[in-house]
Amino acid sequence: MACSSWHVLGLGLCGRTLIQTWVVMVVVASLALVAARGARSGRPTWLQNLFELLIGFIAGFMGTTPQGLLADRRQRLLFDLLAALFLFILVSNLLDVIPPYSAPTNTLNTTLALAIIVFVFVHASGIARHKGGYGRTFLHGGAAGYVLLPLTIIEELSKPLTLSFRLFGNIFAGELMIMVLGHILGGLRFVFGGFVFQVAWLAFSIFVAAMQAFIFTILALAYHHQATADGGH
Amino acid sequence: MTASVAHILATGIGLGLAALGAGIGDGLVTSRFVEGVARQPAAQGQLMTNMFISVGLIEALPLIVLVLVGFVFTK
Numbered sequence: 590m591a592c593s594s595w596h597v598l599g600l601g602l603c604g605r606t607l608i609q610t611w612v613v614m615v616v617v618a619s620l621a622l623v624a625a626r627g628a629r630s631g632r633p634t635w636l637q638n639l640f641e642l643l644i645g646f647i648a649g650f651m652g653t654t655p656q657g658l659l660a661d662r663r664q665r666l667l668f669d670l671l672a673a674l675f676l677f678i679l680v681s682n683l684l685d686v687i688p689p690y691s692a693p694t695n696t697l698n699t700t701l702a703l704a705i706i707v708f709v710f711v712h713a714s715g716i717a718r719h720k721g722g723y724g725r726t727f728l729h730g731g732a733a734g735y736v737l738l739p740l741t742i743i744e745e746l747s748k749p750l751t752l753s754f755r756l757f758g759n760i761f762a763g764e765l766m767i768m769v770l771g772h773i774l775g776g777l778r779f780v781f782g783g784f785v786f787q788v789a790w791l792a793f794s795i796f797v798a799a800m801q802a803f804i805f806t807i808l809a810l811a812y813h814h815q816a817t818a819d820g821g822h
Numbered sequence: 823m824t825a826s827v828a829h830i831l832a833t834g835i836g837l838g839l840a841a842l843g844a845g846i847g848d849g850l851v852t853s854r855f856v857e858g859v860a861r862q863p864a865a866q867g868q869l870m871t872n873m874f875i876s877v878g879l880i881e882a883l884p885l886i887v888l889v890l891v892g893f894v895f896t897k
Contacts, residue, residue: 751882751883751886754882754885754886754889755878755879755882755885755886757889758882758885758886758888758889759878759881759885761889762885762888762889800874800877800878801878803874803875803878804875804878804879807875808879
């Protein structure tokens, strides 16, 4: 994987990925700022409408409304994380479409970091909710819970793993397909519309980008719900 | 059978099995989705959302296999 490493303070950093991440951060932050500053009530601007749609969408999956979010601080924290994840992953994956850029999520570095953030947040929320009895929530189903405990622990550890690998695999394989579809035709891909296969795959990649961002966010919400809900598994 | 021939065979079989798994899984989900929409067309929006979530989840493991077999284990 193309990763020109920088050496900063004794650590090796992946330079290209870092720069792509900064580009994504600048895009998301500037879009959000422009949307918020130019917000009008009654005649929403285009960008404001887009962000309101997004906020309503995520709030709907949390089972509340944007107005309800303003009241509850803990819900607000969860919403902040979900909205940040969704926007970051969506813009990162979409950055892949523009030729000089590549998605920062095409390396396990970025996706594993995101999955670890979700993992830490979920378990910290669970501990905050259940305090000392958090370990007991892993014993599902009465007496058989002790027998199943190793499996439950493995399942809990596999969650950040599959979360990171799913996103990484989708984006990396997508990028690779773009390259492979070019190599099939060789030099012909530059003339006579020989690039139509790559373009078709790019269109599918845009759909996959949005879908993977959505799935990552939904799974983060589901894991958080599992960790903080009282009662059944 | 030399080591490189074994590598190529292993890659081919691994990728083929991954594609098989993804195809069958997605086919099952989509067929149930179409059946559900045929029974109740009004539920199409909600069912389609669930279908896309399921496809994304199901395709995760074949994609993991693809990445591992294609790029990690062949070096």
